[in-house]
Each structure stands twice: as structure tokens, then as C-alpha cells.
Amino acid sequence: MTGRPSAARRRVVITGLGVISSIGTGVADYAAGLRAGRSGAKPVTSFDTTGFAHSVACEITDADPADSLRTLDAEELGRAARFAVAASRMAVADAGLSDHDVRLRRTLVSVGTSDGESRDLDHLVALQVAEGPDRVDPRVAGRVAPARLSAAVARELGLEDVEAVTVPTACAAGNYAIGNGFDAISTGDVEMALCGGADAVCRKTFTGFYRLGTVAPEVCRPFDKDREGILVGEGSAVLVMESLESALARGARIYAEVLGYGLSCDARHPVAPDRDSIARCIRTAHRNAGIRPEDVDLVSAHGTGTRANDATEVGAIRDVFGGEPPRTVSIKSMIGHTMGAASALASAACAIALQQGFIPPTINHRETDPECAVDCVPNTAVEAQLRIVQNHGLAFGGNNAVLVLGRYDGPGGPEESRKSA
Numbered sequence: 382m383t384g385r386p387s388a389a390r391r392r393v394v395i396t397g398l399g400v401i402s403s404i405g406t407g408v409a410d411y412a413a414g415l416r417a418g419r420s421g422a423k424p425v426t427s428f429d430t431t432g433f434a435h436s437v438a439c440e441i442t443d444a445d446p447a448d449s450l451r452t453l454d455a456e457e458l459g460r461a462a463r464f465a466v467a468a469s470r471m472a473v474a475d476a477g478l479s480d481h482d483v484r485l486r487r488t489l490v491s492v493g494t495s496d497g498e499s500r501d502l503d504h505l506v507a508l509q510v511a512e513g514p515d516r517v518d519p520r521v522a523g524r525v526a527p528a529r530l531s532a533a534v535a536r537e538l539g540l541e542d543v544e545a546v547t548v549p550t551a552c553a554a555g556n557y558a559i560g561n562g563f564d565a566i567s568t569g570d571v572e573m574a575l576c577g578g579a580d581a582v583c584r585k586t587f588t589g590f591y592r593l594g595t596v597a598p599e600v601c602r603p604f605d606k607d608r609e610g611i612l613v614g615e616g617s618a619v620l621v622m623e624s625l626e627s628a629l630a631r632g633a634r635i636y637a638e639v640l641g642y643g644l645s646c647d648a649r650h651p652v653a654p655d656r657d658s659i660a661r662c663i664r665t666a667h668r669n670a671g672i673r674p675e676d677v678d679l680v681s682a683h684g685t686g687t688r689a690n691d692a693t694e695v696g697a698i699r700d701v702f703g704g705e706p707p708r709t710v711s712i713k714s715m716i717g718h719t720m721g722a723a724s725a726l727a728s729a730a731c732a733i734a735l736q737q738g739f740i741p742p743t744i745n746h747r748e749t750d751p752e753c754a755v756d757c758v759p760n761t762a763v764e765a766q767l768r769i770v771q772n773h774g775l776a777f778g779g780n781n782a783v784l785v786l787g788r789y790d791g792p793g794g795p796e797e798s799r800k801s802a
Contacts, residue, residue, distance in 0.1 A: 397472040399617070402726055403439040408729075411729070411733070418760060425437065427582050427583075439719070459521075460581035461494060461496065461579045465619065466534055472577075488535075488542065489544050489561065496583055497530065497547075501521045505521055546558075550782070553780045556784045559724075562622045573623045577617060577729075578725035587613050597612055601686040602744075603684035603713060604711070606747075608686045614723075641666060644665065645781045656697045658781060672785065677770070678707055678765070679765070680755075680770075682698070684709075686714070692750070699754075708756045710740060728786070736788075738766050739765060740763050742759060746759035769786070771784065
């Protein structure tokens with residue numbers, strides 16, 4: 382799409398959020414973590430790190446996603462699927478919906494991921510190396526299919542009139558999944574969408590980034606002149622999306638309106654970002670949302686903390702916005718790079734920021750790299766009445782997705798929510 386949706390298309394709003402992250406589980410705790418500039422970095426515990434010179438990640442150690450399951454046996458699901466199901470349960474409850482309410486609606490479940498259940502694959506490979514190539518744990522082998530991430534959500538909630546899709550577009554997958562939901566609701570294909578992303582820390586991904594030389598020893602410091610790379614992370618965010626008409630009819634609280642999104646796939650290089658493709662993706666998102674660059678108050682950047690990504694992304698931002706771009710932050714400084722969940726967790730952060738009126742900081746910041754000349758809101762959150770926010774998801778293979786969210790000021794919007802809180 383290249384223009385603002387026509388009057389015949391439905392406006393799409395976010396009415397529920399489910400979040401599991403290394404800085405907070407649930408909307409209130411996650412929002413508090415974002416405001417405080419909380420760090421989720423800690424020594425890796427999920428696998429043996431012998432032989433690595435450094436091994437810090439943003440694991441979730443204070444919440445068990447299995448506690449949220451009511452229908453499924455946790456042993457049927459890998460860790461990523463448990464995250465997706467738990468976040469979906471939270472999002473439905475946060476939206477003020479019961480299981481019965483959800484089952485009555487025609488629904489899309491769209492979950493993005495980079496690794497699927499690679500953590501279970503790590504286990505199976507280790508088992509075969511230790512005990513022989515024919516040794517397989519059937520319980521674990523039965524849960525490795527990536528499709529289970531979205532199917533498990535549908536099964537847990539007892540959905541029947543449902544389409545369940547797992548989106549595998551790597552680190553942009555969360556935004557892809559949310560864009561999928563936006564299209565399905567705005568065209569009337571579904572009444573409700575549960576969209577987001579989920580991934581779990583695994584040896585395969587940590588080792589891959591480590592061998593690329595892009596894992597930071599201690600902290601992630603996006604846009605800083607001394608940045609050293611990413612910290613891998615894990616978690617999930619799921620958004621309940623529905624039409625504005627539906628939300629108003631049931632008196633729902635509205636976090637934000639989804640204005641539009643843009644996609645690009647340059648396929649220029651397996652891992653290196655492409656500046657022109659990112660800029661094209663941003664412009665596409667603006668056209669789709671019917672906005673101009675000067676309308677944007679905040680950019681939630683992909684901001685991995687690697688030398689190439691940050692400089693390339695900021696270059697693309699400046700190509701679109703000119704010499705004075707909006708404030709540009711990276712929450713990966715706090716939660717690490719959660720792979721397929723990254724842009725979903727950032728979208729949830731954007732929705733919370735729009736509703737609560739603040740900008741999360743980029744922590745661990747000391748001195749901005751001249752190649753990354755943006756106001757990254759260093760170290761301390763600031764109060765701000767945001768109107769329009771754009772969220773970036775940039776992935777290996779040139780898969781890029783930019784989502785545009787807007788503040789909703791009508792019934793159920795942030796002012797009304799604050800008054801009733």
C-alpha cells in the first residue's frame with residue numbers, strides 16, 4: 382500500500398498488551414523498567430559458557446511463563462512457545478476480554494520469531510553428540526516446529542475461527558506480524574488479532590553472534606562511540622488489536638492507534654544493513670500511515686549497538702528526516718536483542734510511551750559517536766506528550782519493517798485512562 386487507508390478501511394487500535402522481558406513482566410512492571418532505565422544484563426545461565434571469553438545476556442530468571450498456562454501442558458511447549466502463550470494470556474486479560482469473549486471472534490494469531498525452538502534443537506544435538514546419532518528425545522523433538530508458536534496460542538485460548546501464522550523474518554519478525562494484524566483488521570478479514578513475537582536465548586544464536594565478533598563483553602551501548610555489540614536477550618510481547626469501532630463498542634482502554642507500516646527486502650547481503658533500503662522502508666511506512674517526516678515525535682530504533690548497524694540506521698534516518706531527526710532511542714540497551722521478539726517488545730514500549738507520556742532512555746551511554754548523531758535520550762527517561770512514534774525492525778537478509786503508531790485521544794484514550802486509574 383502506498384497511501385493512507387481509505388475511509389472504507391477500519392481504523393485499528395491496540396487494546397491489550399502482554400509482555401515478558403528481562404526488565405519486567407506485565408505492563409506495569411515493564412513500564413516501570415523502561416522509565417527507570419533498568420538493565421536486564423546478567424551472566425548466562427541457560428547453557429554452559431565454558432570457552433567463551435565473555436558471556437553476558439538478558440535472560441529472564443524471575444518469571445516462569447508456564448505459570449500462565451491454563452489449558453496446555455507446559456511440557457508440550459518449548460520455551461519460546463511458552464513465552465508466546467503467556468504473553469497472549471496477559472494481553473487478552475489486559476484488554477478486558479475473557480476466554481469466552483475471544484472464542485466468539487474471528488481471530489488472527491501472528492507470532493514472529495528468529496529462532497523458534499532452537500533451544501530445544503541445541504538440546505537434541507548435544508544429546509546425539511554425547512550418546513550417538515540415533516539418540517532422540519521424542520518429547521523435545523515433538524515441539525521444535527516453529528509453527529507451534531502461533532498454534533499453541535490458538536490452542537491455549539480455545540480459538541476455533543482462527544488463522545495461526547508464525548512469521549520467520551528474523552529480527553524484524555515482530556513488526557511483520559503486527560503489520561499482518563493491521564491489514565487483517567483494517568480490511569475486515571478478522572475481528573481481533575493477537576500479534577507480536579517470541580524468542581528464547583539459545584547456544585546457537587549466542588555462538589553465532591559471538592563468532593561474528595558482535596557480542597558485547599558487558600553492556601549494550603547503542604549510538605555510543607565505544608559501543609562493542611549486542612547482548613542476546615529473550616522474551617515476548619503480544620498486542621491485542623481490534624477495530625476502533627469494536628473497541629469503542631465495548632468501552633475498551635486504548636493504548637495507541639496503528640497508523641500504518643512499511644516493509645522492504647533488499648537481499649543485498651546476508652548480515653550487513655543497507656542504508657537506502659532502510660530509508661525506503663521508513664518512507665513507505667510514512668506513506669502508508671498518511672504522515673510526513675515532521676509529524677514523527679520519536680523513533681524507536683533497531684539500535685543493536687554494533688558498529689555497522691547503528692551508523693547505517695542513523696544514516697538512513699537522517700536521509701529521511703534531514704539534519705534534525707526526532708529523538709531516537711534503543712531499548713535494546715536495556716532488554717538486549719530479543720531477536721524475533723525485538724520489534725514486538727519495542728512496539729509495546731512505544732504504545733506504553735504514547736499512553737503514559739514519556740520517552741524511554743538509551744542506557745549505558747557515555748559519548749555519542751559522530752556517525753550516530755541523534756538525541757538518544759541518554760540514560761534518563763524524559764516526560765513527553767508524544768503524538769506519533771515509529772518503531773524499526775531490521776533483520777538479516779535485508780528484511781526491514783517500520784511500524785507507525787499514533788496517540789489516540791478519543792474515548793478510551795490516554796487522558797481517560799489516567800483519570801480512571
